[in-house]
Amino acid sequence: MHDGPFFAPLARALAALALAAAAGCATAAGHAGDAIEPYAIGLWGDMPYSDLQAQVGVPNLIADMNAHRLAFTIHDGDLKAGNATVGSVTPTTCGDELYTQGLGFLNALQAPAMFTPGDNDWTDCDRASNGGYNSLERLDHERQVFFSTPYSLGQRKLRQDVQTAALCLGAAGALVPCVENRRWSYGNVVYLTLNVQGSCNNLCDTAPDAAEWAARNAANIQWLHDGFAFAKARNAAAVMIVAQANPGWDASDATRAPLRDPKTLAETDGLPDGYQSYLLALRDEVIAFRKPVAYVHGDSHYQRVDKPLLDALGRRLENFTRVETFGDNAANGTNDNHWVQVNVDPRSREVFSYQPVIVPANRVAVAAP
Numbered sequence: 001m002h003d004g005p006f007f008a009p010l011a012r013a014l015a016a017l018a019l020a021a022a023a024g025c026a027t028a029a030g031h032a033g034d035a036i037e038p039y040a041i042g043l044w045g046d047m048p049y050s051d052l053q054a055q056v057g058v059p060n061l062i063a064d065m066n067a068h069r070l071a072f073t074i075h076d077g078d079l080k081a082g083n084a085t086v087g088s089v090t091p092t093t094c095g096d097e098l099y100t101q102g103l104g105f106l107n108a109l110q111a112p113a114m115f116t117p118g119d120n121d122w123t124d125c126d127r128a129s130n131g132g133y134n135s136l137e138r139l140d141h142e143r144q145v146f147f148s149t150p151y152s153l154g155q156r157k158l159r160q161d162v163q164t165a166a167l168c169l170g171a172a173g174a175l176v177p178c179v180e181n182r183r184w185s186y187g188n189v190v191y192l193t194l195n196v197q198g199s200c201n202n203l204c205d206t207a208p209d210a211a212e213w214a215a216r217n218a219a220n221i222q223w224l225h226d227g228f229a230f231a232k233a234r235n236a237a238a239v240m241i242v243a244q245a246n247p248g249w250d251a252s253d254a255t256r257a258p259l260r261d262p263k264t265l266a267e268t269d270g271l272p273d274g275y276q277s278y279l280l281a282l283r284d285e286v287i288a289f290r291k292p293v294a295y296v297h298g299d300s301h302y303q304r305v306d307k308p309l310l311d312a313l314g315r316r317l318e319n320f321t322r323v324e325t326f327g328d329n330a331a332n333g334t335n336d337n338h339w340v341q342v343n344v345d346p347r348s349r350e351v352f353s354y355q356p357v358i359v360p361a362n363r364v365a366v367a368a369p
Helices: 004-022 051-067 096-107 135-146 198-202 210-233 276-289
Strands: 039-044 073-075 113-115 161-169 175-186 189-193 238-242 293-297 304-306 320-324 339-344 352-357
Touching: 039 051, 051 096, 051 339, 096 113, 096 135, 113 189, 135 175, 161 210, 175 210, 189 210, 198 210, 210 238, 210 276, 276 293
Parallel strands: 039 073, 073 113, 189 238, 238 293, 293 320
Antiparallel strands: 039 339, 161 175, 175 189, 304 320, 339 352
16 A cells, blocks of 8 residues: 555665564574573554554664664554654555564564554554554454464564463354463563553444443453462563553543543543453552552553552552653654653562653754754
8 A cells, every 4th residue: 555665764774673683583482581680671663653663663663772782662543643654655554564664673673562542553554544454353463473383572482381272263153362461571570461452441432332342341351360370480570561452540630541440440530441351450469569660651642650549448559660752743853752661570579660761863943063
């Protein structure tokens, strides 16, 4: 669907990144052991949203992450904007070219590269501006492109556990494995990805699908429980969960997330609530686990680290930290095409510490010194 001027510059950029990483390419089978030495990972998502970001901003960001020699990276979803850009030369509808482009970006990363889908990648593909696709067919296609093996993407591979039970609803109407839901351990920390989406978690927008939501929500909750059981059995030092949606945690910010009662976790803004049962399960697991839990998401495009989760009595859960990645700011070109470095020390009390990383080549408002 998109050809011509898009492919040449992007292909050159991706080829250069791949060549830079090729000398260090290796495959790591199985989990990455129980070594407890400190390491660093990279978090990013909600990009690219424009031709400039696809051709310049994201290649710059990938080169910057590669230079940091990370243990692995995680993209928390949204390979495009919510609506296609008229006249774009890079893929901005939900055609197959979009996923090919995303795969190229992820495979240009030197470290193992993890990915979880975003609503702009599938639930919103039924919008006319995005090509009017069947959302579940697009999710099935993503599963084939990104999740056809138990290994990560990236120049080096890391084997992951996969939710192989047929619990999610596919485009043909039958239950299929939720292969996008992944788990791996690294340095005595357990990591989970979950297919939790914006747009009310597929309960609103162009073609809401309650049956699809019910199946996937139950699968997500099961994978969440399984992940914490796995972490407890291994005496893991901490857990990190990565999903796309900002589900909303309280009544503080209607501009960026659903409003909800922080004690009951029920949504209060009148919109369909695709998250309450999931958030209640998450809260129970966080309390029972007692050790540090980091929850990474994108969706609302406002990089922050805070502690928004309360218990049923209104007390803040001290062991829970929300981490939101940078997201598109299309008005400023490559501005906000940045990433978050997480320094992980399993021997420390809090395990995780967070550092926003501003890519020098992507600074717009203030030039790099």
